[in-house]
Amino acid sequence: MNPFYVGREFKRDAFIDREEETKEVLKIIKSSNNVVLYAPRRFGKTWFAKNLEEVLKTEKINSMWIDMFSTVTVKQFISRFNQEVSLTLKMNLLDYMKKYLSDHIASFSINIAGTNLEFKPSSEEEIWEVLFKTLTAFQSKSNEKIVIFIDEVQEMVKMGEKFEGILRTAIQHQSNVNYVFLGSRKSVVEEIFFQKAHPLFKSAIKYDLSRYLPEIETRNFIIKSFEKTNKKISSSAVDSIITFSKFHPFYVQLISSQVWDYKDKIESKDVESCVSNLISQNEYFFQNLIENMNSKYALSILKMISSGEFSYSADNLIKWEIRSPASIAKVIKNLEEKEIIIKVDGKYFIEDPLFETFVKKI
Ligand SMILES: Nc1ncnc2c1ncn2[C@@H]1O[C@H](COP(=O)(O)OP(=O)(O)OP(=O)(O)O)[C@@H](O)[C@H]1O
Numbered sequence: 001m002n003p004f005y006v007g008r009e010f011k012r013d014a015f016i017d018r019e020e021e022t023k024e025v026l027k028i029i030k031s032s033n034n035v036v037l038y039a040p041r042r043f044g045k046t047w048f049a050k051n052l053e054e055v056l057k058t059e060k061i062n063s064m065w066i067d068m069f070s071t072v073t074v075k076q077f078i079s080r081f082n083q084e085v086s087l088t089l090k091m092n093l094l095d096y097m098k099k100y101l102s103d104h105i106a107s108f109s110i111n112i113a114g115t116n117l118e119f120k121p122s123s124e125e126e127i128w129e130v131l132f133k134t135l136t137a138f139q140s141k142s143n144e145k146i147v148i149f150i151d152e153v154q155e156m157v158k159m160g161e162k163f164e165g166i167l168r169t170a171i172q173h174q175s176n177v178n179y180v181f182l183g184s185r186k187s188v189v190e191e192i193f194f195q196k197a198h199p200l201f202k203s204a205i206k207y208d209l210s211r212y213l214p215e216i217e218t219r220n221f222i223i224k225s226f227e228k229t230n231k232k233i234s235s236s237a238v239d240s241i242i243t244f245s246k247f248h249p250f251y252v253q254l255i256s257s258q259v260w261d262y263k264d265k266i267e268s269k270d271v272e273s274c275v276s277n278l279i280s281q282n283e284y285f286f287q288n289l290i291e292n293m294n295s296k297y298a299l300s301i302l303k304m305i306s307s308g309e310f311s312y313s314a315d316n317l318i319k320w321e322i323r324s325p326a327s328i329a330k331v332i333k334n335l336e337e338k339e340i341i342i343k344v345d346g347k348y349f350i351e352d353p354l355f356e357t358f359v360k361k362i
């Protein structure tokens with residue numbers, strides 16, 4: 001079976017440890033702070049946090065997970081949250097409800113299997129009252145510490161500011177509960193947590209996870225995965241996978257996975273063929289991406305970035321026939337907002353390494 005994996009489900013066997021980041025985030029949690037982990041899409045936030053959950057388990061720290069993307073309404077949030085807490089406390093749902101939400105039990109229905117909760121509030125007011133009780137139930141009745149992961153936190157805006165306000169009050173009431181928020185749209189995450197007017201302003205420490213995978217571990221992971229599935233790969237082919245994927249978690253898995261499927265004995269030219277195939281499959285999408293920028297300078301600036309020549313200098317303006325530094329700044333802003341490019345250690349990179357290869361080629 002292909003040892004490489006691309007998908008939503010966390011697979012421990014295909015996980016490359018980000019030890020340093022795990023240590024740092026763990027430190028933040030242990031100092032009783034909330035943390036917001038952000039990075040562009042597919043940078044490995046969910047996998048990082050799923051692994052962190054396992055680390056917490058070994059330290060006997062409880063955790064639970066809520067995904068805001070698939071949680072559509074506040075009522076659904078309340079139902080899911082309570083279900084998750086009851087699982088964390090290893091309590092039967094009905095017993096849990098009787099113990100923690102006895103005043104509102106008539107507004108909930110539990111399925112016959114006792115696994116699913118549905119909240120049918122009698123009034124709008126009851127929603128907010130129950131939301132607060134839900135968020136603080138754990139605190140009021142338990143001395144154990146719990147870490148609550150809220151994935152796709154940028155989706156929280158759909159719940160409205162009142163939701164965020166209640167969450168803030170709950171956070172302030174709790175000393176043994178820590179939140180780990182995961183978000184992919186930097187601008188929205190900034191808005192929720194770091195703009196003064198927002199209820200959740202400064203309620204979490206930000207941690208930028210737009211970091212590439214560690215070099216040695218990634219290389220070893222690729223080599224070992226081929227070895228253990230009895231396939232041969234030359235060291236120059238491993239180098240090629242690294243060159244094309246740039247240590248970006250998603251692309252390490254994607255390219256390796258294609259290469260694994262391609263042949264039993266891999267040389268670097270095979271990696272090149274697989275990458276070319278992936279690029280042709282995405283060509284239409286890549287072209288659209290450039291066209292939708294609506295700027296005649298978009299491609300030049302992307303090319304500048306991909307060749308490591310990005311600057312606002314006069315020489316560069318002449319070379320690329322760009323009118324002014326302001327024209328560059330405008331395109332850069334747009335590219336950053338769309339997360340087509342990201343800034344790592346003060347330098348711009350094209351986020352998707354396949355798109356970068358495409359840009360270099362045209
Ligand atoms: N540490 C890792 N080691 C190996 N592969 C990884 C790692 N992290 C992520 N991946 C790969 O990248 C893919 C995307 O990771 P993940 O779903 O965690 O990203 P994400 O940042 O949560 O994305 P999204 O913003 O879309 O939710 C995974 O399916 C997996 O193939």
Ligand SMILES: [Mg+2]
Binds near residue numbers: 045046047151
């Ligand atoms: Mg995710």
